[in-house]
Amino acid sequence: MTNRNPAVDAFLDELDHPLADDVRSLRLAILSLPVGVAEQVKWNAPSFTYGGVDRVTFNLRPTDRVQLILHRGVKVRQDAETFTFAADDLVEWITADRGTVTVAPADLAARRPALLDLVGRWVLA
Numbered sequence: 001m002t003n004r005n006p007a008v009d010a011f012l013d014e015l016d017h018p019l020a021d022d023v024r025s026l027r028l029a030i031l032s033l034p035v036g037v038a039e040q041v042k043w044n045a046p047s048f049t050y051g052g053v054d055r056v057t058f059n060l061r062p063t064d065r066v067q068l069i070l071h072r073g074v075k076v077r078q079d080a081e082t083f084t085f086a087a088d089d090l091v092e093w094i095t096a097d098r099g100t101v102t103v104a105p106a107d108l109a110a111r112r113p114a115l116l117d118l119v120g121r122w123v124l125a
Contacts, residue, residue: 027046031048055072071097091118
């Protein structure tokens with residue numbers, strides 16, 4: 001996997017989090033998506049970019065669930081008010097073009113295919 005970032009590897013090697021194994025596994029699955037994301041450490045968590053734009057970032061503050069933040073860069077884009085994205089109940093929208101995905105550890109295996117599909121579509125939106 002050529003898009004692995006050694007800085008993220010090092011960060012995750014030191015991660016003290018009850019769901020660290022789930023985070024590591026989901027990170028590798030996201031990196032394996034055919035859309036070609038890159039990764040970095042941002043906001044003290046693994047974060048994924050597409051075309052140099054920040055798109056998906058883990059939120060590691062919750063320790064009882066896996067949470068991803070969906071965004072379209074660091075600044076609100078001009079089309080934020082008219083942006084639409086078809087998503088199922090996985091996304092809780094914060095604004096029209098920013099949302100959170102929260103999955104309980106017990107549900108992660110069952111929700112993983114839908115979650116990866118969502119992330120793959122999101123980074124291209």
